[in-house]
Every structure is written in structure tokens, then in C-alpha cells.
Amino acid sequence: MLKRAMFRCGQLCSRVFAVEFDLRTEPLYFTLNSTPQVLHKAYQELFGDDGKLFSLHVHCDNRIEKAQTHAEIKHQLSIALSRDCDVFEASSFIPDVKNSLVKGFFIRDKSTTDLSEDVLKTLQQSKSVCVFSYKREGQYCWQEMLSPVNQVEESVRQYITPAAAAEHHPSTLNIRNSDVFYNMDEAYKVLKECTDIIPESKEVLKLVDEQLETSRGDGFPVIVIEGLDATGKTTLTEALRESLNATLLKSPPQCLAPFRQRFDSEPPLIRRAFYALGNYITAAHIGKESLRAPVIVDRFWHSTAAYAIATAVGGRVENLPEPGSELYKWPEDLLKPNLVLLLTVSPEERLRRLRDRGQDKTIEEAELEVNQLFRLKVEEAYKRIQNPACIIVDASPSPQEVLQQVQHLIRNKYHL
Numbered sequence: 001m002l003k004r005a006m007f008r009c010g011q012l013c014s015r016v017f018a019v020e021f022d023l024r025t026e027p028l029y030f031t032l033n034s035t036p037q038v039l040h041k042a043y044q045e046l047f048g049d050d051g052k053l054f055s056l057h058v059h060c061d062n063r064i065e066k067a068q069t070h071a072e073i074k075h076q077l078s079i080a081l082s083r084d085c086d087v088f089e090a091s092s093f094i095p096d097v098k099n100s101l102v103k104g105f106f107i108r109d110k111s112t113t114d115l116s117e118d119v120l121k122t123l124q125q126s127k128s129v130c131v132f133s134y135k136r137e138g139q140y141c142w143q144e145m146l147s148p149v150n151q152v153e154e155s156v157r158q159y160i161t162p163a164a165a166a167e168h169h170p171s172t173l174n175i176r177n178s179d180v181f182y183n184m185d186e187a188y189k190v191l192k193e194c195t196d197i198i199p200e201s202k203e204v205l206k207l208v209d210e211q212l213e214t215s216r217g218d219g220f221p222v223i224v225i226e227g228l229d230a231t232g233k234t235t236l237t238e239a240l241r242e243s244l245n246a247t248l249l250k251s252p253p254q255c256l257a258p259f260r261q262r263f264d265s266e267p268p269l270i271r272r273a274f275y276a277l278g279n280y281i282t283a284a285h286i287g288k289e290s291l292r293a294p295v296i297v298d299r300f301w302h303s304t305a306a307y308a309i310a311t312a313v314g315g316r317v318e319n320l321p322e323p324g325s326e327l328y329k330w331p332e333d334l335l336k337p338n339l340v341l342l343l344t345v346s347p348e349e350r351l352r353r354l355r356d357r358g359q360d361k362t363i364e365e366a367e368l369e370v371n372q373l374f375r376l377k378v379e380e381a382y383k384r385i386q387n388p389a390c391i392i393v394d395a396s397p398s399p400q401e402v403l404q405q406v407q408h409l410i411r412n413k414y415h416l
């Protein structure tokens with residue numbers, strides 16, 4: 001209750017709220033004020049007559065619990081609300097303050113029933129969930145706390161006040177150590193905090209503990225092949241293994257395969273920590289194998305960081321952390337490959353390859369558009385990662401031609 005009260009008043013008045021009403025445009029930013037503010041047209045339309053509007057945020061000191069509650073609520077909203085409800089990603093943050101982001105949702109209910117209100121009231125019974133409803137009167141709009149079931153609280157009106165757009169998309173405030181990890185200890189800590197609720201975490205940590213040796217002398221070259229799904233990584237890495245007499249490794253490593261599905265169903269904090277640790281295990285394998293032969297690696301840290309950043313940052317490519325941001329910096333304690341190649345193909349060719357593999361047949365248009373935005377962000381994030389940066393390889397020609405192109409690049413660098 002204390003958290004809720006704080007959210008309602010004091011501390012959170014300096015907070016800015018961002019709602020992703022339309023993924024292709026900027027979020028709508030606003031703050032709250034105890035005195036009425038005249039809203040201009042864009043805000044009036046969004047907070048206007050077109051249905052009932054609610055927001056929901058999750059507050060909790062325990063980050064594992066917070067991540068799981070957020071994911072659980074997202075799922076609940078997707079199954080419990082009617083078709084007349086739109087659910088938008090929303091967040092509250094303090095501008096320029098790292099880790100100040102609190103994630104949540106905006107719900108617009110155009111139905112004539114009270115179903116959404118009932119669902120939200122039930123969700124609000126959890127101590128870490130805070131729900132507000134929005135009311136409109138003329139040119140003013142305010143939010144007040146949704147009264148929990150069987151409890152009438154005095155409602156404080158907080159008027160919506162337009163706010164300037166944030167210089168950096170708010171989701172970038174929390175990427176470090178929530179989505180991307182820049183040393184092993186930070187990822188390790190996350191899984192350690194999960195051992196009670198996810199028993200598999202213990203087994204993963206044990207595997208990490210067993211692979212402490214990561215140092216590498218001046219051995220054979222280490223070449224990482226990166227790219228979106230179906231760009232031809234498996235085809236190329238296998239051909240390279242044969243032609244270079246190399247060892248082929250991948251991240252996550254084979255020993256984590258039994259746990260991957262489990263961690264893929266967890267919220268980003270836990271899922272990304274799992275993949276981060278996978279890179280350290282693979283690094284230990286690289287360290288050993290590169291003493292004997294060239295090593296080809298199918299996905300490594302570029303994948304971990306690019307997918308994590310692209311998932312964390314909603315909407316447009318413009319929302320990504322800017323080029324040169326410290327969020328694209330390679331972890332100081334992770335083995336650096338000698339060469340990173342990024343396979344790229346056109347969206348049409350990629351889709352054709354996915355279809356040939358029997359995937360992606362049923363994706364609807366709306367989902368396709370969201371996927372398209374996501375794909376663009378992953379590729380752009382790949383390209384922004386520095387030291388080592390990736391070299392872009394056009395992977396649209398035939399497998400043989402792609403192999404030749406890559407052999408040429410490697411030969412130029414290593415005379416292999």
C-alpha cells in the first residue's frame with residue numbers, strides 16, 4: 001500500500017509517462033499535475049471519448065518477482081479482455097535516470113461492458129500492481145486510482161499534462177543488467193536469484209562453474225557467423241568447417257540445449273541472463289579448441305545483445321540506443337573473436353527460405369509488420385555493436401558463392 005501511495009503522489013510527480021499508442025510513431029509523453037491543464041488536440045483524441053482508459057504498472061523491489069508479474073499480467077490481459085480492448089505498452093520513468101523505468105500497460109476499452117474494469121480490479125488485488133483509470137471533462141483529463149474490490153479509497157485527481165518527448169527512448173534506461181549483461185557476474189546473479197522458482201538455474205550455474213578457463217593464447221583464428229534466423233548460418237558454418245578443417249561451436253552451447261525451452265518461456269531478465277551465460281561457456285570451449293584448429297562459431301554475443309536490445313526497445317528503429325552508445329560495447333570479460341561476419345538477405349528472400357523450411361506460413365499481416373520492425377531493429381543493433389564490429393556479407397547468392405565470398409574474406413585476413 002505504501003508503494004501505491006508513493007506512486008500516486010510525491011515521488012512520482014517527477015515521473016514522465018510514455019504510451020506506445022502507435023508503434024510507427026513516437027510514444028505519447030505526459031506528466032501529472034494536481035492543477036488542471038488544457039490538453040491539445042492530439043491528447044484529447046487519445047484520452048478522449050473513444051472508450052474507457054486504464055493504466056497498469058507493476059511495482060516490486062524484487063526484480064525477479066517484478067519481471068514475472070509483468071509477464072503474467074501481459075498474458076492475463078491477452079486472454080481475459082474482450083476483443084473491444086486495445087492493450088498498449090506503457091512505461092513511467094524519470095528522464096535521464098538509469099534504471100528508473102517501470103513497465104506497464106495502457107488499456108482502451110471500447111465495449112459497453114464492465115469486463116475490463118473487473119479484470120483490472122482483480123489484478124489490482126496483488127500488492128505490486130497499481131491501476132489507474134482516466135476521466136475526461138471538457139479539455140481536461142485526469143487519472144485516479146481504480147478502487148480495489150471491496151475497498152473504497154479516497155481518490156486523488158492527477159491531471160494529464162503534456163510532456164516533451166524524451167531524448168532517448170525510455171526503454172533504453174533499463175537495458176544494462178536487465179536485458180544485456182556486460183560481465184559474467186551480473187548475469188550469474190540473476191540466475192542465482194531464480195534458483196528457488198526455477199530449479200534448472202542451479203544446473204545452468206553448475207555448468208558455468210565447471211567452465212572457468214576462458215583465457216586464450218595466440219591460437220588459431222576464431223570466426224563468428226551472425227545473422228537473423230534463416231539467413232544461412234547453419235549452411236555456411238558447416239561448409240566452413242569442412243573447407244577450413246575447423247571446429248564448429250555454437251552459442252548457446254549444446255550442454256544448455258535441455259534448458260533452452262524453459263528459459264525461453266521466462267521474461268527477458270531471466271531469458272537474457274541465460275543466453276549471456278551461454279556465451280561464457282562457449283568462450284571456454286573456444287579457448288580450448290582454438291589451440292588446435294580454427295574455430296567457427298554459430299551466433300555469439302552480437303546475437304545476445306542485438307536480440308535483447310531489439311526486444312527491449314519497442315516500436316521504430318529510431319528508438320534504438322544511438323550509434324556509439326555504451327550499450328553496444330562488448331563485455332570486458334568475454335573472449336573476443338578475431339572476425340565477426342553478419343549474413344544479410346532481403347526480407348523477401350529470408351521469408352522464402354523460412355517458407356521452404358516449412359515455417360512462417362501462418363503469420364498474419366499485423367504480426368508480419370511487428371516482425372518486420374523487430375527484424376530491422378535486430379539488424380541495425382548488430383551493425384552498431386563495436387569492438388569487434390561485424391563485417392556485412394550479402395548472403396543472397398547461392399550457398400557456394402556465399403562460401404567463396406567468406407573464404408576470400410578469411411584468406412585476406414589470415415591466409416588460411
Ligand SMILES: Nc1ncnc2c1ncn2[C@@H]1O[C@H](COP(=O)(O)OP(=O)(O)O)[C@@H](O)[C@H]1O
Nearest residue numbers: 229230231232233234235353357397398399402
Ligand atoms: N545461400 C543460400 N541460398 C539459398 N538458400 C539457402 C542459402 N543458404 C541457406 N539456404 C537455405 O535457407 C534455409 C535456412 O538456412 P540455414 O542455414 O538453416 O539458416 P540459419 O542457420 O541462419 O537459420 C535452409 O533451408 C537452407 O537450405
Ligand SMILES: Nc1ccn([C@H]2C[C@H](O)[C@@H](COP(=O)(O)OP(=O)(O)O)O2)c(=O)n1
Nearest residue numbers: 228229230251252275299300301303304307
Ligand atoms: N548467442 C545467442 C544465441 C541466440 N540468442 C537468442 C536470441 C534470440 O532470442 C534467439 C534466436 O535463436 P533462434 O532459435 O532464432 O536461432 P537459430 O537461428 O535457430 O539458431 O536466441 C542469444 O541471445 N544469444
